[in-house]
Amino acid sequence: MGLIKKVPVYIEKFPGGGILTTSLDYVLSQSRASSLWYLLFGTACCAIELMATGASRYDFDRLGMIFRASPRQSDLIIAAGTITKKMSPRLRLLYDQMSQPRYVIAMGGCTVKGGPFYYDSYSVEKGIDHIVPVDVYIPGCPPRPESLLEGCLTLQKKIKKEKIADWS
Amino acid sequence: MELANIFKYLYQSLANSGLPQVWVDIIALVAAGLIVFGVLAVIALFLVWWERKVSAHIQQRFGPMRTGWHGVLQTIADAIKLIQKEDITPTNVDRPVFYWAPIIAFVAAFLAYIAIPFGKGLIVSDLNIGILFIIAITTFTIISLLMAGWGSNNKYALLGGMRSAAQVVSYEVPMVVSILPIILFAGTLSMVEIVEAQAKIYQWFIFRVPFGPIAFIIYIIAGTAETNRTPFDLPEAEQELVAGFNVEYSGMKFAMFFLAEFVNMFTVCAIATTLFLGGWQGPFLPSWVWFLGKTLVLVFLLMWFRWTYPRLRVDQLMEFSWKFLVPLSFANLIIAGFMKHSKWFNW
Numbered sequence: 001m002g003l004i005k006k007v008p009v010y011i012e013k014f015p016g017g018g019i020l021t022t023s024l025d026y027v028l029s030q031s032r033a034s035s036l037w038y039l040l041f042g043t044a045c046c047a048i049e050l051m052a053t054g055a056s057r058y059d060f061d062r063l064g065m066i067f068r069a070s071p072r073q074s075d076l077i078i079a080a081g082t083i084t085k086k087m088s089p090r091l092r093l094l095y096d097q098m099s100q101p102r103y104v105i106a107m108g109g110c111t112v113k114g115g116p117f118y119y120d121s122y123s124v125e126k127g128i129d130h131i132v133p134v135d136v137y138i139p140g141c142p143p144r145p146e147s148l149l150e151g152c153l154t155l156q157k158k159i160k161k162e163k164i165a166d167w168s
Numbered sequence: 169m170e171l172a173n174i175f176k177y178l179y180q181s182l183a184n185s186g187l188p189q190v191w192v193d194i195i196a197l198v199a200a201g202l203i204v205f206g207v208l209a210v211i212a213l214f215l216v217w218w219e220r221k222v223s224a225h226i227q228q229r230f231g232p233m234r235t236g237w238h239g240v241l242q243t244i245a246d247a248i249k250l251i252q253k254e255d256i257t258p259t260n261v262d263r264p265v266f267y268w269a270p271i272i273a274f275v276a277a278f279l280a281y282i283a284i285p286f287g288k289g290l291i292v293s294d295l296n297i298g299i300l301f302i303i304a305i306t307t308f309t310i311i312s313l314l315m316a317g318w319g320s321n322n323k324y325a326l327l328g329g330m331r332s333a334a335q336v337v338s339y340e341v342p343m344v345v346s347i348l349p350i351i352l353f354a355g356t357l358s359m360v361e362i363v364e365a366q367a368k369i370y371q372w373f374i375f376r377v378p379f380g381p382i383a384f385i386i387y388i389i390a391g392t393a394e395t396n397r398t399p400f401d402l403p404e405a406e407q408e409l410v411a412g413f414n415v416e417y418s419g420m421k422f423a424m425f426f427l428a429e430f431v432n433m434f435t436v437c438a439i440a441t442t443l444f445l446g447g448w449q450g451p452f453l454p455s456w457v458w459f460l461g462k463t464l465v466l467v468f469l470l471m472w473f474r475w476t477y478p479r480l481r482v483d484q485l486m487e488f489s490w491k492f493l494v495p496l497s498f499a500n501l502i503i504a505g506f507m508k509h510s511k512w513f514n515w
Contacts, residue, residue: 031248034235061224062233064242070411072256072418075249099254099418 025163033159034064039074044081046108046142053145071097082110083125095132106134109141116141171456172289200292204281212430213243219471226475253419265319269312270424276308277428280435285359287448287456298359310336313413320416328412332403342493343390346383349504350443363447374444379504384444386497391436399477437466
């Protein structure tokens with residue numbers, strides 16, 4: 001990745017190079033934002049809302065989002081539902097198996113901060129940001145499909161702002 | 169507006185430019201290969217988008233809407249994203265096998281188009297063993313799926329690859345036997361001559377009752393199974409096998425499998441068009457429009473299958489092939505032989 005980070009810096013020094021890098025940035029980030037393939041990963045009741053959002057009435061495919069069963073081919077992990085202490089290593093493993101660039105949405109109260117019902121449970125992870133870096137938090141118990149769509153749009157906005165030079 | 173005339177003119181002007189004949193031929197072949205590759209890549213990208221729209225409308229959804237007008241740029245966005253993705257090679261894979269599997273799938277999918285006529289005179293090379301060559305080449309896809317399954321060092325991928333090999337081998341038999349009556353009546357293996365044997369609409373092989381429609385139905389069913397599409401998509405059954413043979417592939421390697429699958433689907437439909445629906449023949453419009461139109465109608469039929477029927481079990485799949493399709497196709501061949509011999513049905 002080192003070379004990719006340096007090349008735009010050199011190109012920008014040429015006259016007109018800025019136009020090239022910004023339009024390249026635009027195309028790359030726009031395409032990343034408009035084809036977020038999410039991993040099939042649902043651990044509790046939020047997964048029902050996730051399925052509802054993927055189904056006909058709300059239709060994730062409008063945003064270009066389709067599910068992939070394999071973490072190797074997905075860009076986004078929507079952590080839908082309670083992550084217990086026993087589940088958290090699996091979540092980390094799935095996240096590590098995904099190929100970069102990868103994004104995480106924490107869906108529902110349990111993944112944001114341990115949840116409204118399990119906040120004092122010994123077995124529940126108090127927020128998945130202890131395990132994986134989270135891009136967008138969606139509160140709710142469970143959040144309605146509208147709020148999940150809003151969260152995905154927020155993630156798209158965030159991705160569209162990314163530049164090649166920020167890649168790690 | 170025949171495209172063949174343009175290519176003929178270009179070839180003539182190249183031949184008259186004073187280059188040695190060897191170089192003219194080499195340049196013409198490379199150009200033909202690049203044109204076929206480009207056209208098919210665009211067709212495959214279009215088909216992915218179309219499949220998503222067809223599936224969406226069958227399920228009362230809209231499908232991709234945000235990327236371009238009704239999501240027409242969706243597959244381009246997907247392709248650019250897949251290029252950007254990290255290319256993971258897991259630690260314990262069989263590296264050369266893992267690396268070459270998508271490339272072989274890709275090449276095998278495109279090689280069949282050497283002998284498929286896109287229109288009148290629009291063929292890379294009119295081989296006199298055309299259909300035999302195509303059947304032999306498209307079978308290469310199994311090798312790549314087996315390689316992907318074996319090389320991934322993953323139990324789901326291996327199961328998917330093995331299932332796919334078993335399935336493709338069993339459906340290859342009815343597919344080839346269903347093509348034989350056509351070859352019997354056309355009297356040739358060359359794709360161009362098979363099309364020319366169907367000059368009038370009543371001469372199309374699908375309309376030659378009784379063997380034509382039966383052969384067409386068997387061919388379409390076997391072709392659906394060959395391309396691993398629902399209701400025969402056992403190699404990639406999500407519920408059982410995660411994603412099947414391509415479970416460990418990411419980024420561009422996965423995209424190559426994906427493109428190869430859609431090109432294979434187009435190949436099956438293009439062969440069906442050439443053998444049964446009169447190929448490029450049709451009034452008024454240019455020949456390549458007729459060919460593309462007929463092929464896309466068949467592609468739509470395959471998509472319709474995919475989003476309407478549930479998946480078969482493995483034993484049902486095998487029983488359907490060996491106990492029903494194979495005897496039926498052989499019976500069909502015998503009927504066609506009698507018809508050819510009796511001279512009553514000499515169109």
